[in-house]
Amino acid sequence: MKRQVPLVITFLTGVLLVITFFIPHEPLGSLEQRFLIWYTIVAGFTYLLGLDSLVRYHLLKVRDKKPGWVYSIILIFGLAVTLVLGFYSWAKFKSPFTLGCPFMYLYTYIIIPLQATMFAILAFFIASAAYRAFRARTFEATLLLIAAGLVMLGRVPLGSWLWREIAYLIGLIPGVNGVELGKFELFARINDWIMDVPQTAAKRGIFIGTYLGAIAMSIRIILGIERTYISSS
Amino acid sequence: MAVVAPAPPTEVKAYDTRNDAGKSITIEWKLSATDVGDVAVLKGYEIYRSERPDSGFENIGFVLCGKTSYDDNSTQDGKKYYYYVRAVSPTGFADSEITGPVTSKAQWFNTDRTNILILAVLFGFLIIWYIERAKKGEKLFIRKITGLDAIDDAVGRATEMGRPILFSFGLGVITDIVTIAALSILGKIAKKSAEYQTTLLVPNYDPIVMTAAQETVKQAYMEAGRPDLYNESNIPYLTTDQFGYAAGVDGIMVREKPGAVFWQGYFFAESLILAETGHTIGAIQIAGTTAITQLPFFIAACDYTLIGEEMYAASCYLKPDPQMLGSLKGEDFAKVVTIGIIVIAAVIGTLAHFKVYTFDKIFEFLIDLFGPMRMIFGR
Numbered sequence: 001m002k003r004q005v006p007l008v009i010t011f012l013t014g015v016l017l018v019i020t021f022f023i024p025h026e027p028l029g030s031l032e033q034r035f036l037i038w039y040t041i042v043a044g045f046t047y048l049l050g051l052d053s054l055v056r057y058h059l060l061k062v063r064d065k066k067p068g069w070v071y072s073i074i075l076i077f078g079l080a081v082t083l084v085l086g087f088y089s090w091a092k093f094k095s096p097f098t099l100g101c102p103f104m105y106l107y108t109y110i111i112i113p114l115q116a117t118m119f120a121i122l123a124f125f126i127a128s129a130a131y132r133a134f135r136a137r138t139f140e141a142t143l144l145l146i147a148a149g150l151v152m153l154g155r156v157p158l159g160s161w162l163w164r165e166i167a168y169l170i171g172l173i174p175g176v177n178g179v180e181l182g183k184f185e186l187f188a189r190i191n192d193w194i195m196d197v198p199q200t201a202a203k204r205g206i207f208i209g210t211y212l213g214a215i216a217m218s219i220r221i222i223l224g225i226e227r228t229y230i231s232s233s
Numbered sequence: 234m235a236v237v238a239p240a241p242p243t244e245v246k247a248y249d250t251r252n253d254a255g256k257s258i259t260i261e262w263k264l265s266a267t268d269v270g271d272v273a274v275l276k277g278y279e280i281y282r283s284e285r286p287d288s289g290f291e292n293i294g295f296v297l298c299g300k301t302s303y304d305d306n307s308t309q310d311g312k313k314y315y316y317y318v319r320a321v322s323p324t325g326f327a328d329s330e331i332t333g334p335v336t337s338k339a340q341w342f343n344t345d346r347t348n349i350l351i352l353a354v355l356f357g358f359l360i361i362w363y364i365e366r367a368k369k370g371e372k373l374f375i376r377k378i379t380g381l382d383a384i385d386d387a388v389g390r391a392t393e394m395g396r397p398i399l400f401s402f403g404l405g406v407i408t409d410i411v412t413i414a415a416l417s418i419l420g421k422i423a424k425k426s427a428e429y430q431t432t433l434l435v436p437n438y439d440p441i442v443m444t445a446a447q448e449t450v451k452q453a454y455m456e457a458g459r460p461d462l463y464n465e466s467n468i469p470y471l472t473t474d475q476f477g478y479a480a481g482v483d484g485i486m487v488r489e490k491p492g493a494v495f496w497q498g499y500f501f502a503e504s505l506i507l508a509e510t511g512h513t514i515g516a517i518q519i520a521g522t523t524a525i526t527q528l529p530f531f532i533a534a535c536d537y538t539l540i541g542e543e544m545y546a547a548s549c550y551l552k553p554d555p556q557m558l559g560s561l562k563g564e565d566f567a568k569v570v571t572i573g574i575i576v577i578a579a580v581i582g583t584l585a586h587f588k589v590y591t592f593d594k595i596f597e598f599l600i601d602l603f604g605p606m607r608m609i610f611g612r
Contacts, residue, residue: 018353022346025339029254039408043441050440050470057469068488111474118476122502125509125534133533203525206541208571210523213545214410215353216564219360220548221413225556228417228548 007224014222055079082106147194154191163187238325239267239275245329247316252346255310255339261302262329265320270299279319279326280305286315286331295321308337348602355570360563367559375558380519380537381550384418384495387517388425391492396516397432398422399491401482401507403522404475405499407441410545411523415497416449417548418521422495423453427462435468436485438478443470479503483510496520496535497544500527508534521547578603 017035020028058072082103089096089103096103134145153159164182171178220226242262250257260280268275277297281290282305296303308314315333319326367373391398400419405412419435426433433450437443447468454463471481483506486494494511496504496518504520504527511518512534520531521539531538539547542564549557578599585596 022343022350023341024252024254024343025341026254029339046440046444047473049444050437050473053440053443053466053470054472057466060466068484071484114480115474115476118480118506119502122506125505129505129509129512129530129533133529206525206528209540209542209568210525210545212356212564212567212571213542214523215356216360216560216567217410217414217545217548219357220557220560225364225560226413226417226548228420228552 003227007227011222011224014218018222147198150187150190151194154187154189154194159187159191160185238327239320239322240265241327242278242318242320242329245316245318245332247314247332247335249335249337250304252340252343255337256306256308258305258308258314258316258335258337259302260305260316260318260332262318264299264301265327267320267322268298272298274298274322276321276323278303279321281317281319281328283315284313286333290315290317310338311336356563356567359566359570360560363563363566364556364559367555367562370555373558373562375546375550375553375561378539378543378546378550380521380539380543381418381547383517383519383537384422384551385425387493387495387519388422388429388431390517392426392429392431394492396492397434397489398426398493398495399482399486399489399511399516400433400435400495400497402435402437402439402442402446402498403496403500403504403524404438404478405442406439407445409499411499412442414544414547415521416445417551418495418497418544419446420449420453421547421551423450424457427454427457427459430459430462432464433467434485434489434491436471436478436482437469438471438473440470440473443468475501475503476506479506482507486510486514486516490514491516494518496522496531497539498522500524500531505530505534511535 013035017032020031023029055076058075060066061072062069062076085102085106086096089098089101093101095101098104130148133141134148135141153162163184163186166186167182167184168178170176170181217226242265245260245262247258247260250259262278265275265278275298277295278300279292280294280296280303282293283290293305293307294303303318305314305316313334313336315331316335317331318329320329363373388398400422402412402415405415407413423433435443435446435450437446447465450468451460451463454460471478486507487510491511491514494516496507496511497520500507500522501524504522504524508518508520508531518535519537519539520535521544522528522531523541523544525541528538528540546561546564549561578596581592581596581599584590584592
């Protein structure tokens with residue numbers, strides 16, 4: 001019974017939402033929207049669970065003096081300050097998102113720089129991951145390296161300059177107009193071709209597989225065949 | 234100086250907006266001859282409405298020059314309306330003829346989605362047919378998915394090293410179907426980790442996913458006969474901030490040094506930050522996502538990567554009962570059908586391009602049939 005009830009609810013809800021996808025007439029037409037509103041309300045309450053989990057996790061860390069417990073104190077302090085400033089800004093400025101209020105100050109001068117810092121780290125990680133991915137150890141990796149090199153050349157001014165210089169050299173051959181050849185932008189064209197043809201084809205292949213997989217998974221969930229989300233077996 | 238009026242819009246027609254929930258009428262017209270797409274010459278068009286054909290017209294909307302339609306979303310279903318369109322220039326205006334009466338009503342079927350209905354019924358039928366075949370005991374071949382086969386090795390390796398296992402759903406929320414697929418994988422890993430008595434850490438971005446993950450892990454531990462090992466604080470909520478989450482998970486990785494890391498779910502720009510940190514601590518990493526843009530990063534940084542549909546196949550692959558395998562086989566056959574349609578359409582498109590026979594008409598029909606799907610799915 002404990003497992004049958006969620007399965008019945010899933011089946012009924014799933015079938016209803018599939019039907020409403022094809023029926024614009026009220027009350028079915030706006031049902032999906034209503035469900036999303038309910039979801040938002042439920043999700044709002046689960047943030048309390050999240051807050052409880054977060055605070056408990058870090059308080060336990062501090063109590064047990066686990067590695068990095070000092071950071072947990074900073075986190076709890078940061079959480080409390082954000083909460084206090086949020087309520088203060090709400091009370092004093094009618095909204096915590098009013099420009100110039102303490103909460104927005106916190107957001108603009110602490111949260112945003114912290115986010116930007118994390119995002120900036122990505123540049124270094126891209127370099128290290130690219131180094132490993134582009135090492136020409138196998139035929140496929142060599143192909144990837146060549147394709148990536150050509151795409152990069154096609155996207156930066158250096159590629160354009162390089163092609164003009166190559167065209168100039170070719171233009172030294174009698175009968176060949178190097179200046180006109182330089183306007184051909186070979187690397188940019190190769191880049192366009194790689195991105196529009198092989199890259200798009202591969203991407204669409206994955207898209208088709210993903211969407212069909214999602215449809216099959218949805219049918220399995222609606223019919224109650226897929227139950228792993230309510231039990232691991 | 235004489236005031237010069239623009240030419241009026243022509244062929245004005247009003248009709249009930251198609252495939253909607255009612256309360257809307259669409260008005261269409263042909264551009265005024267004065268409309269050259271320049272607001273200095275013709276500002277745009279005012280739309281007038283009345284419930285009588287001879288009087289009582291009120292301005293209900295305005296669109297800029299170059300536009301040829303307007304949706305009146307303030308109608309009452311069943312009521313008769315009359316419309317005309319006025320071309321407005323800086324120097325004057327000109328009215329079209331009055332059109333009507335027209336009434337709005339809600340539709341019971343969205344005809345733009347007929348093609349999706351047909352394909353969904355066809356694919357659904359294929360899946361159910363294969364499930365039935367599998368139930369009858371037919372042996373179905375499923376290709377090896379190396380990333381899923383490596384789960385046991387990864388958990389075993391973490392156990393041998395005496396290190397915990399880390400599992401992340403990325404930024405996926407519970408309404409993402411990929412998160413549901415990831416929950417299946419988590420269940421399998423949790424059961425294995427309970428059997429091997431290895432700590433499983435699941436930091437979360439979304440509190441609902443956290444609750445679902447806690448339930449999944451608890452259930453898996455109970456099935457493994459080790460409910461005593463379950464620790465809720467190993468499945469905490471971190472933050473619903475993208476880079477805050479990345480920083481939090483990186484911190485956990487650097488401190489706890491997990492032996493195996495699983496990135497399963499929906500990821501954005503933080504994917505490489507996470508996976509590269511996992512690489513630097515020497516963890517074996519198995520990723521899986523349907524986020525196409527993040528796949529190259531995972532492939533570059535992780536040991537194994539489940540690409541798109543492989544994630545959805547995970548639960549069938551890990552629990553190969555006839556019903557699950559049958560649905561997977563049905564999905565594969567649907568893929569064959571899709572590839573067949575693409576190949577046939579490509580051939581017809583090529584023939585249409587070279588104006589062979591009447592293939593251009595067949596190709597147009599195919600575009601009409603499948604075009605709206607592209608609009609709905611946005612790809």
